[in-house]
Amino acid sequence: MGELPGLVVTGAAGRMGRLLIAAALASDHARLTGAVVRKGHDWAGQDVGVAMGGAPVGIIATDDPLEAFATAQGVLDFTTPDASVEFAALAAQARAVHVCGSTGFTPAHLAKLEAAGRHAVIVQSGNTSLGLNLLLGLTRKVAAALDADWDIEIVEAHHRAKVDAPSGAALMLGEAAAEGRGVALQDVRDSGRDGITGARTTGDIGFSSIRGGSIVGEHDVIFAGEGERLVLRHIANDRGIFARGALKAALWGQQQKPGIYTMSDVLGL
Missing domain, CATH: 3.40.50.720 (NAD(P)-binding Rossmann-like Domain)
Structure with missing residues (x-):
């Protein structure tokens, strides 16, 4: 050896x-x-x-x-x-x-x-955890199965000291969702809404970032349809x-x- x-x-x-x-x-x-x-x-x-x-x-x-x-x-x-x-x-x-x-x-x-x-x-990789990378695969598959009438929002939360937003993992999830939809993320990305933004554009992938305390990392991928909602979540505690x-x-x-x-x-x- x-x-x-x-x-x-x-x-x-x-x-x-x-x-x-x-x-x-x-x-x-x-x-x-x-x-x-x-x-x-x-x-x-x-x-x-x-x-x-x-x-x-x-x-x-x-x-x-x-x-x-x-x-x-x-x-x-x-x-x-x-x-x-x-x-x-x-x-x-x-x-x-x-x-x-x-x-x-x-x-x-x-x-x-x-x-x-x-x-x-x-x-x-913006995230090296096994669970998060499994979430990427699930996100890609669900996005491929659901049409653009299902709005996709990615919400991530991290500790107060994190300097970039959205997180690298959130962007990876956005890329996975876009791949599932057969579109380029740069064409449908919607980040940092503030003020009178108008109605949501069909097909966009939205991002929201939370910063506070000692949160290790939380990522939700929300598929919001008419009358129902599917949430895929990964939480890192360590x-x-x-x-x-x-x-x-x-x-x-x-x-x-x-x-x-x-x-x-x-x-x-």
Whole structure:
């Protein structure tokens, strides 16, 4: 049996970074080999176990991603779009699987990810939980079965510190609904209603965002027809589900050819 795949966590000092570190350390199928923090962060040069308030684990945090990626087989990255496209290029140079859970990408960001994906495996997903990805499949099927007389609304709720809206997962659900309807989301998306907006346009897919407290993540896909309503819901109570999903994706990616993949590919949905 060969050596276990080595994984690097970016944004190591953040909320998700800490969960990713814990998941990698606890895994029987991978090992933590690096932890990256932003330039000048006080974790740089510290053992990550000590920095997290525990016992030493033998991994020293660094603010030099190139050094950390050089010997890695996988990168777990839940940071920001600007940081992620830089990490994607570095991971591609190292031929490491890049699991990218960042959200809020622009078309320019996505073009850079696609360029990196020509040289290495990238699993890019706004949500790495199993349940949410099952919801994507259900949303696509229900949207295909119900015509445009059924209005589609996507409502998402997250903690007060989340900086982008709608959430990446909400947009994924919108894409799934649009695919089911055979339309492009950009042509039917309706976000941020305010004031006298007029009546709802038939066929539009609406989005609403709630921010408050410590909500981990809730997503409702509402199909509203005349006299009846169907609601598909996913509730995340523990951010650890995203870390475990990311770890699964990194291990799955070890056997794949270069390209851009999603969690649906990882889960064989």
